[in-house]
Amino acid sequence: MSDTESTADTVDTANTASTERTVDTAEQSTADGSTTDESTTDGAAGRDIVLEVDDLQKSFGGLVATDHATFEVERGTITGLIGPNGAGKSTIFNLISGFYESDGGTVTVNGTDVTNKEPYEVADEGLIRTFQTPRKLEGMTVREAMLIGPRNQPGESFLTLFTDPETVGAAESANLADAQRILEEFEIDHLATQPATDISGGQMKLVELARAMLAEPEILLLDEPVAGVNPTLRKTLADQIRRLNEQGTTFLLIEHDMEFVMSLADPVVVLNQGSVLMEGQPDEIQTDERVIEAYLGGGA
Amino acid sequence: MSILDDPAGYWNDLTRAEQGVTASIALFGAVLLLGLVTGGLNPTYFLFLVGLAGMYALMSLGLNSQWGFSGLINFSVAAFFGIGAYGAALMTSDSAPILGGFDPLFGLVVALSVAAVMAVLIGVPTLRLRADYLAIASLGLAEVVRLLVLNEREWTNGSGGVRGIPRFFDNWPVLSTFPEAMPGLEIVIVPGRVIELGTPFYQMVLNISLAVIFVAASYLVLRRAHRSPWGRVLRTIRSDEDLARALGKNTYSFKMQSFVLGSVIMALAGVFYAHLNLFVSPGDLNPITTFYVWVAVILGGSGSNRGALFGGVVVVTIREGTRFLNEFAWIPFDTAPLRLLMIGVLIVLVMKFRPQGLLPPQRELIWPGAITGSETKPERHTNQRPGGDSNE
Numbered sequence: 019m020s021d022t023e024s025t026a027d028t029v030d031t032a033n034t035a036s037t038e039r040t041v042d043t044a045e046q047s048t049a050d051g052s053t054t055d056e057s058t059t060d061g062a063a064g065r066d067i068v069l070e071v072d073d074l075q076k077s078f079g080g081l082v083a084t085d086h087a088t089f090e091v092e093r094g095t096i097t098g099l100i101g102p103n104g105a106g107k108s109t110i111f112n113l114i115s116g117f118y119e120s121d122g123g124t125v126t127v128n129g130t131d132v133t134n135k136e137p138y139e140v141a142d143e144g145l146i147r148t149f150q151t152p153r154k155l156e157g158m159t160v161r162e163a164m165l166i167g168p169r170n171q172p173g174e175s176f177l178t179l180f181t182d183p184e185t186v187g188a189a190e191s192a193n194l195a196d197a198q199r200i201l202e203e204f205e206i207d208h209l210a211t212q213p214a215t216d217i218s219g220g221q222m223k224l225v226e227l228a229r230a231m232l233a234e235p236e237i238l239l240l241d242e243p244v245a246g247v248n249p250t251l252r253k254t255l256a257d258q259i260r261r262l263n264e265q266g267t268t269f270l271l272i273e274h275d276m277e278f279v280m281s282l283a284d285p286v287v288v289l290n291q292g293s294v295l296m297e298g299q300p301d302e303i304q305t306d307e308r309v310i311e312a313y314l315g316g317g318a
Numbered sequence: 319m320s321i322l323d324d325p326a327g328y329w330n331d332l333t334r335a336e337q338g339v340t341a342s343i344a345l346f347g348a349v350l351l352l353g354l355v356t357g358g359l360n361p362t363y364f365l366f367l368v369g370l371a372g373m374y375a376l377m378s379l380g381l382n383s384q385w386g387f388s389g390l391i392n393f394s395v396a397a398f399f400g401i402g403a404y405g406a407a408l409m410t411s412d413s414a415p416i417l418g419g420f421d422p423l424f425g426l427v428v429a430l431s432v433a434a435v436m437a438v439l440i441g442v443p444t445l446r447l448r449a450d451y452l453a454i455a456s457l458g459l460a461e462v463v464r465l466l467v468l469n470e471r472e473w474t475n476g477s478g479g480v481r482g483i484p485r486f487f488d489n490w491p492v493l494s495t496f497p498e499a500m501p502g503l504e505i506v507i508v509p510g511r512v513i514e515l516g517t518p519f520y521q522m523v524l525n526i527s528l529a530v531i532f533v534a535a536s537y538l539v540l541r542r543a544h545r546s547p548w549g550r551v552l553r554t555i556r557s558d559e560d561l562a563r564a565l566g567k568n569t570y571s572f573k574m575q576s577f578v579l580g581s582v583i584m585a586l587a588g589v590f591y592a593h594l595n596l597f598v599s600p601g602d603l604n605p606i607t608t609f610y611v612w613v614a615v616i617l618g619g620s621g622s623n624r625g626a627l628f629g630g631v632v633v634v635t636i637r638e639g640t641r642f643l644n645e646f647a648w649i650p651f652d653t654a655p656l657r658l659l660m661i662g663v664l665i666v667l668v669m670k671f672r673p674q675g676l677l678p679p680q681r682e683l684i685w686p687g688a689i690t691g692s693e694t695k696p697e698r699h700t701n702q703r704p705g706g707d708s709n710e
Contacts, residue, residue: 115564141566153558157621158550159682165547166554169566173547173685176575180539186546190685211682233565 066093067126068237068268069145074113074123076106076292083109085292086123091237096259096269098283100276100303102313106292107272108150111241115147116140128236141169144236148226150245154215160225161210164197165190167232196232204228204258220251227258231267238262240271244278256282280304288312339628339676346635357511365522367638369594372529373587375630377607378614379536379623380583385612386621387549388576389556391453394440395611397463398433398581400603402588404467404474405429406483407598413482415475422486426589433585437578445573452577464603479599485521486528486593497521525594532590533627536583540623543579545683552576553621553683606658610637613661617668619675628677636661 069091076084083106091097101107112118114125116137124133127143155163171193172178173186201207206224209217217225223243230238243259244252252275259282263269273279279286280300288295288303290312296303303309332340353359377395384390408414409425420428440459444452467474474480487493497520505513543549554562555569562569592598614633618625636657643653668675682689 117560117563136568137560137563138566138568141564146566147564149560149564153561155554155557155561157679158553158557162550162682162684165684166550166562166565166567171547174551174567176543176548176579179542179546179548183542187685187687190547190688194684194688229565 065090067091068093068128069114069270070124070126071110071114072124072126074110074125075121076109076113076118077121082292084113084120087289087292087294088123089287089294089297091268091270093236093268094263094266095285096263096271096283098279098286098300099270099272099289100274100279100286101289101295104291105289105312107289108241109292110289111147111239111272114140115145115239141233144234145239146230146233146235146237147239148223148230148241148243150241152222152226154217154222156215158214159211160206160214160217161194161197161201163214163225164201164210164229164232165193167229168193168196169233193232200228200231203261205254220247223247223255224251224258227255231262235267237268237270240269240273242272242274244273244275252278276304333680335672335676336680343628354513355507357508357513361513361515362519362522365519365526366594367634369522369525369529369590370638371631371634372526372533373591373594373630374611374614374634375533375627376529376536376587376590377584377611378618378626378630378633379533379540380580380587381611381615382580382618382621382623382626383540383543383583384577384580386615386619386626387544387552387556388573389449390445390573390577390580391449392456392577392580393453393605393608394456394460394463395584396603396605396607397456397460398436398584399588399591399607400463400467400598401433401436402429402585403592403598403602404480404588405432405585406589406592407480408474410484410592411480411482412484414480415471416473421489422484422593426586429589430582430585433581434578437581438574441574441577445577446570460603460605460608464600464605467603468600474600477600479597479601481597483592483596483598485524485596486590487524493524496524528593529590532586536586537623537627540579540583544621544623544679546685548572548575549683556621610661613665616665617675619678622675622677622679625675625677625679629675633661636664 067090071090072088074084074087075082085106087106087110099107099110109118113120116132116135116139119134124131125140126132127140127145130143132140132143132145155166172182172189179186198207198210201210204224204227206221206228209221209225214222214225227240227243240259244255247255256278259269259271271279271283280303284300285297286300286303287297288306288309290308295308295312296306298306329337329340350359350364354361354364377399380398381392381395384392406422406425406429408417409420409428410422411418436459440455441452444455468476470476471478487496497517500517500520502517503515505515507513551562551567551569551572554565554567555572559569562572591602610633611630614629615626616629617632618627618629640653640657640660643649
């Protein structure tokens with residue numbers, strides 16, 4: 019038996035055993051034009067799916083950035099989305115969260131089709147995302163920046179400011195208290211009154227995560243949460259993500275730091291050239307030849 | 319802290335820039351007062367200048383609610399001002415080519431409504447796009463409105479303008495006869511200098527009352543809006559629109575509200591101008607007005623309502639003050655044509671030494687009363703002060 023055959027057998031066995039979907043499944047469902055029967059079966063078997071990405075496609079001119087990508091995120095998990103540079107991770111994030119319009123396929127959040135909806139409509143379904151490089155908010159303190167988080171605040175209606183100021187004030191007080199509580203939980207309450215432009219990049223990542231929690235997400239998409247963050251803050255971020263996950267928040271995270279992903283995520287989805295290469299447990303991913311080859315190139 | 323309760327404490331609580339601006343205003347006020355009591359400055363003309371300052375303050379407030387709050391680049395300030403002015407003129411003037419003869423209050427409502435509709439029409443195709451598209455579209459709108467007013471003679475009387483605009487309070491009980499009913503006064507403080515307070519003066523007092531009402535109403539509305547969650551979303555849009563969208567804010571809707579609100583306030587300035595000047599012409603829609611208003615907002619500090627007010631006053635002071643410099647024989651050249659140069663130099667200096675403007679927002683913009691407890695007050699050195707009832 020050749021090395022290649024051996025690797026393929028291993029991957030197939032692992033996928034079958036874990037009943038996870040592979041790119042082969044996606045291609046098959048696309049080829050015959052049928053719906054994702056396996057996903058439906060999984061759902062019927064009791065898996066609580068928060069996010070379902072089905073056959074998602076996106077091209078920029080001649081460049082195929084997302085190529086029939088299909089995967090699911092189960093409620094209560096921390097799902098990692100990894101892949102080499104240019105694999106299409108950020109594009110998928112943008113497609114899921116409504117920042118890009120897809121060329122095909124569907125995105126479902128909590129059973130609601132949000133494909134090609136505006137980002138705020140996707141957020142209304144409980145899917146909140148962060149950004150790789152958060153911009154600092156000019157002229158705001160950290161707690162002001164936090165207060166953008168809560169969704170559907172009464173004070174966001176211009177007319178309500180004048181017709182029902184008491185309700186606006188009560189909601190603002192409640193949101194301020196929530197913001198303070200979350201900042202304390204994140205142990206960054208000492209930053210509350212600092213200008214948001216004066217804190218470090220790592221602290222900003224923490225603030226971003228804390229602010230996202232004020233939006234009470236069903237699922238939170240984190241785009242490289244520890245990129246450029248020092249080891250101490252990286253550990254803090256990991257601890258916070260783990261804590262929030264234990265409290266019920268579902269995460270889908272992109273990260274290049276393999277140690278960070280593998281210590282947190284389960285399962286892990288591997289993207290390569292816009293397609294889902296494989297999906298599985300961290301230890302399976304780390305030993306999979308195709309994943310290693312995707313990261314190191316064909317000559318590895 | 320109230321200035322009446324503890325003037326010294328109030329003064330110490332101000333930033334250095336605020337102290338400088340306050341001192342400058344006090345000095346400027348003293349000079350004006352000196353001019354008034356010595357008869358060097360005609361009180362009626364002085365009130366006319368105050369009216370102009372109010373008009374520019376309104377336009378600055380309007381632009382501040384667009385650019386300062388949301389980052390919307392609007393180069394059609396003069397167009398919305400013109401829509402307000404011509405809307406009021408065409409609705410109320412007896413000599414208007416169309417319509418005419420309506421009550422000024424009705425003219426006000428119509429003018430503001432037309433401005434709001436125009437803002438929506440220009441906003442629908444541009445506000446989903448990048449900010450520069452709105453800038454380009456608004457430049458086009460400014461010229462389209464000006465050329466329409468100039469060339470559609472059947473509707474606007476073309477270059478002849480619209481005359482015969484009534485004063486705002488002409489049909490109001492008591493107020494319509496107030497200027498004539500007031501006794502004429504001649505005051506002499508400096509021998510040989512008589513200060514006359516007659517019907518034109520009292521007429522101007524009424525005009526200024528209107529300006530004060532318009533400016534105060536606009537300022538209070540914007541002040542409340544700015545420190546609300548609504549204003550916070552706008553400020554987020556200005557810094558990072560994608561963040562606002564990702565957090566569930568319909569940024570298109572917010573930008574539209576901001577754009578319409580600002581445009582209506584600009585039109586309000588136009589309505590006031592029509593009833594102050596009693597004549598409007600296409601020259602009132604010149605792009606230079608837009609330039610002056612941008613200068614006012616940048617000078618005062620983008621995002622600051624009081625900065626917009628201050629900037630509007632400064633622009634009028636430079637614009638009108640340069641006329642008087644020619645009175646001084648020791649200045650060897652005509653200063654009036656240099657006013658644009660002066661404003662240009664001023665803006666360069668502000669950009670160089672104080673890019674945030676002279677009176678940028680100094681406080682956290684959180685709904686008044688929502689913050690309790692001294693432990694939540696921002697550090698003094700951060701130059702941020704707690705939200706609350708005091709100035710922004």
